[in-house]
Amino acid sequence: MRSKNRASGKQERTFIEEARRAQLVECAIEAIAELGLHRASLAEIARRAGITKQAIFYHFATRDALIHEVLAVVTRQGAEFMAERSRRQPTPADELRAYIEANVEYIGSHRDRVRALVSIAMNFTDEDGRSRLLPLDASVYGDSLAPLQDILRRGQEQGQFGEFTPRTMAMTIRAAIDAIGPQLSALPELDLDGYARDLVQLFGRATANDERA
Amino acid sequence: MRSKNRASGKQERTFIEEARRAQLVECAIEAIAELGLHRASLAEIARRAGITKQAIFYHFATRDALIHEVLAVVTRQGAEFMAERSRRQPTPADELRAYIEANVEYIGSHRDRVRALVSIAMNFTDEDGRSRLLPLDASVYGDSLAPLQDILRRGQEQGQFGEFTPRTMAMTIRAAIDAIGPQLSALPELDLDGYARDLVQLFGRATANDERA
DNA sequence: CTATTTTTTGACCGCACGGTAAAAACGTAG
DNA sequence: CTACGTTTTTACCGTGCGGTCAAAAAATAG
DSSP, X not given: OHHHHHHHOOOOOOHXXXXXHHHHHHHHHHHHHHHOGGGOOHHHHHHHHTSOHHHHHHHOSSHHHHHHHHHHHHHXXXXXXXXXXXXXXXXXHHHHHHHXXXXXXXXXXXXXXXXXXXXXXXHOBOSSSOBSOHHHHHIXXXXXXXXXXXXXXXXXXXXXXOSOOHHHXXXXXXXXXXXXXXXXXXXXXXXXXXXXXXHHHHHHHHHBOTTOO | OHHXXXXXXXXXXOHXXXXXXXXXXXXXXXXXXXXXXXGOOHHHHHHHHTXXXXXXXXXXXXXXXXXXXXXXXXXXXXXHHHHHHOOOOSSHHHHHHHHHHHHHXXXXXXXXXXXXXXXXXXXXXXXXXXXXXXXXXXIIIIITTHHHHHHHHHHHHTTSBOSOOHHHHHHHHHHHHHTHHHHXXXXXXXXXXXXXXXXXXXXXXXXXXXXXX
């Protein structure tokens, strides 16, 4: 019984249910990446899954629930990817380089997911204009910025980095990275490796300590 | 007769019509900035103008026409603002500083317009996902970047700037500036003057010629 | 084979959207 | 006051949306 699952809170999901949920999430990602959030209707997502719209409601209570699941899946997978790539680096400058390279690589190899994420972040709003993503807003302007700011501060304390406002530097680095997504849509042949190299050089100079011997 | 105006192409618009059009554009800007493009329905815009939805069709053929007019008005006013502020500067480095400062100032003093512009740029799409803003896309990834790249190239030729890829540097500068909008929404108390100073310093270092005597 | 549970569908609903047509209100010149 | 052109409203359409409900179809268990 489903009601038993719900009541007990346990996720005794069937094999089929798990598979369908995963499939629907994937189809939602593709639809959102391709059409934007507000055009990715349940009918459209269902069509891509080879299912009727009404069947979605068996697996997800509302459309919002499906979108939230998309968010959860994408952010979790993104975190896993970044965790894999960010082996310990000897110095803050190396950490910064690794951070930029890993981010650019992720964006390049997961364009659909990034596109979908951006579309959701920008358009998943309440009846008023307020974002329904306080957790994500916090993650974008907090969690996601925090590790960067941490690297920058440590670099300054150790004298490897010069004087600057860590928050502004962190925001600028993230902005430069996040700008890649839209650019890829406009000009798909963009040389990502070269771009990453440019960014590493750019922010290497911007963070460098001028007063070095 | 209206048809006469249309047929001749002449804009013999009444005083009232001109005023209504301007009012509707302003209301549309506010609605889009507040609710996002897809929630800014004709009914909502009409409500803000104290008019019925159907009256809009007398002044604008379709909703798209109204949105396009919003775009035209905002971009034109923005260009006027920037033209005013960008007095000739003696060196490329000064030009770059002036460019950053003028942009940040504009964003700070026209938040609604910037928000609306961003929402339109991100969501004004065709039935497929393709942007309906080739002119704006060109302006965002071309026209708007071109003067920046121009400054950067001249600085390199004159030896005031060091070695870097002008396109990447220009993209990063624009990304840093454009990131202000979303940040303002999240934390409205942001110190814009300080932010502008930080950016000027940051990109001053990033563009500097290391091999200077 | 049958009974039961899980999964999917078909038929709807109410709603808000962009858009249309015709009539009413308004302003103004003769 | 009247006639005429301008502006706005009232009354509608058709469409697609998210969502509900009961019945049908697939699985699964006995």
